[in-house]
Amino acid sequence: MAILSKIRDRSMFLILIVGLALFAFVLDPSSIQSFFSSNKVNSIGQINGEEIDREAFALEVENYKTQSGGRASQMQAVNAVWSTTLGEKIFESQLKAAGIVIGEKDIWNSLIALPEIQNSPLFKNEANLFDEEKLKEYISNLKDEAEVGDKQIWANWLATEKEIKRNLERQTYTNLVSAGLGASLKEGERDYIFSSTKINADYVFVPYSSVSDSLAKISKKEIQKYIEGNSKKFKPEATRSLQYVIFNIAPSEKDELEVKKEVSIFINDREEYSNAAKTTISVPGLKNATAYEAFLNDNKSDLGIDNGYKSKNNFSPSVADVIFNTATGDVVGPYKDNGFYKVSKVVEITQIPDSVKSSHILVPYSGAVRSTSLKTKEAAKFTADSIFAIVKNNKEKYAEVANEINTDGTKGVGGDIGWVVRDQAFSASFDKDFANFIYKNNTGSINVVETAFGFHVIRIDEQKKKDNVVKLVSFARAIEASEETENIIFENAETLASKLTDGKSISALAQEKGYEVLSALNLKALDEAIPSLNNQRQIVTWSFEQDRKVGDFKRFDVEINGKRGYVVAIVSGKTEKDGIVLSVDVLEKIRPELINKKKAKLIKEKMKGATLEEIAKNSKVTVATAQDLSLTNPLIAAIGMEPGVVGGMSTIKIGKVSSVIEGETGVFVMVVKDRKLPIKLDNYENYRKKINQNLKSRSYQLFQVLEDAADVKDFRSTYY
DSSP states (O other): OHHHHHHHHTHHHHHHHHHHHHHHHHHOHHHHHHHTOHHHHHEEEEETTEEEEHHHHHHHHHHHHHHTTTOSOHHHHHHHHHHHHHHHHHHHHHHHHTTOOOOHHHHHHHHHTSHHHHTOGGGBOTTSOBOHHHHHHHHHHHHHHHHHTOHHHHHHHHHHHHHHHHHHHHHHHHHHHHHTOOOOHHHHHHHHHHHHOEEEEEEEEEEGGGSOGGGSOOOHHHHHHHHHHTHHHHOOOOEEEEEEEEEEOOOOHHHHHHHHHHHHTTSSOEEEEETTTTEEEEEOOTTTOOOHHHHHHHTTOSSOOOOOOBOGGGSOHHHHHHHTTSOTTOEEEEEEETTEEEEEEEEEEEEEEEEEEEEEEEEOOTTSTTOOOOOOHHHHHHHHHHHHHHHTTOHHHHHHHHHHHOOSTTTTTTTEEEEEEHHHHTSTTSOHHHHHHHHSSOTTOEEEEEETTEEEEEEEEEEEEEEEEEEEEEEEEEOOOOHHHHHHHHHHHHHHHHHHTTTOOHHHHHHHHTOOOEEEEEEETTOOEETTTEEOHHHHHHHTSTTOOTTOEEEEEEEETTEEEEEEEEEEEEEOTTSOOOOHHHHHHHHHHHHHHHHHHHHHTTOOOSSHHHHHHHHTOOOEEEEEEBTTBOEETTTEEOHHHHHHHTTSOTTSBOOOEEOSSEEEEEEEEEEEOOOOOSOOHHHHHHHHHHHHTTGGGHHHHHHHHSOEEEOHHHHO
């Protein structure tokens, strides 16, 4: 009511604000057009002028995440679907331009040719041959089931058909292009001559390493100019750089002591007032409890019952010594273990193996887990006892019967289950009766054992490494931050954020408080991972919001490895799509090249003269000789691979001093003494074929070329 009253008090003010906003809207009709633009609202991007529907794209993303079993993050799914869509649309447009259409008949023929379809029993007739009609009936049933509820299987089938179409489009276009690639016999002859010609030359070589790096410093302006001149090579993208401080919500020392104190209350019996009984009653503690599962549930333990057996190496040394020096029925603790405070009662001390190899013969009955048998429980027991009498002293007969009646993975291997380790055997996923038999009896033991799956004839084949173990019942409380601690951590994060308003640097403020400042450099619009924070898409999205400026900051609620916390982040750097991104990776790529070009310029100034001898003298080096060089092996002894230099040797006039050539490792001037041509061949077919194979083997580059040439507008970062 108080809020409504305030709104009424300011009603004229609100009307004025709304009126001005509408007036501004009307003054600029383009705003209305922009607001209602279908491109803005319904498109995730454009590929060669075709709009990519946002809702359909979002559905594909959700399907991808479902098919990945939840392993793919949101942005991984988005990027994967975008990549698939991009390929599909690019090849579709290329095939359309070529007048080729992938029709339903093409997809169907590819579908029925799949080995999975051809060999499936679902689609075979009485003669055990593939039957198209059975496949059509199967697809029709999937569609009918989707209409009444089960849509996921039908969606998966449609996705399979779509993937087949995509593959056909790629394959068809690649084959089309490959068919147009080829070489003539004349090209084969030329390739043979070029690759087999041997070149002998004298040369002067001055290595780049002869010039100090200090004489070839590269300015930021030179780097910018280089990147601008090679924009396709670097494909500049908009980037944001961040500085941030992480505030983990972690329990204080006081919180730990409180949890420890609380856990200790549950060791002994205690008096509590009962509202139901209207009097004080005695509540049993762990020491006197007997119904352990009920005890843990009633007292709301943060960990449930654990039926496993633990050896000494399952505990920290200090706790292990205490536990293994107590008697059955004693209570140990409180002690700290993996983020919990625990009090533990030793309920069993024994000696069992750490792994067991066993075999079984299973006789299920109606009502048992995973059973399709119609046998009664009594009939199954009688059968199991009869089998036991036959096989108990006969291993060959045991294997024969197991192979005959078992229906699980042990059929065909004589009932062999293989090795089962102790932790697996006593976990919730393994039958406890089966585990108790194979671990609490000796090697060679065989008997009938009832489990949730039926009656087994179990044989213990081998056991490894018996050691002392205990079974514990543990009451546990997670060690978590209290509300008071959370409030303090929140206030620390808020205080840091508020002080950034005053224009102070985050580094200076963090230093005052002893916080660590972390950095994320050159984040891209579709990134989600931030160092030490894992996937924090919300922070990346915020940093790329329209009008975001360097110096803007915000506090974020985050979750890191399942634990909550806060992050105070500030935008420390920003480049737009047409800007220059001077990342470490980019600098590592271009700096050596630019330094060598600058060194080459300094070297060239000294490489003067009419003869190699004069040039060598002025450069303070000697004339060297290279023999039997070829284009296929451009290795100059003691220097390295120099394809550009040897390529120059293959074309310059014999006996003439060449111009200065910048190589991979230094600067060259050369005189070619002779070029020894190879003998002529009767036929150059093999060399023509080699060129063809090289061309066709590069078909994998086709998509990259098409993508570079495509007109792509990407709006993903607006919505994800």
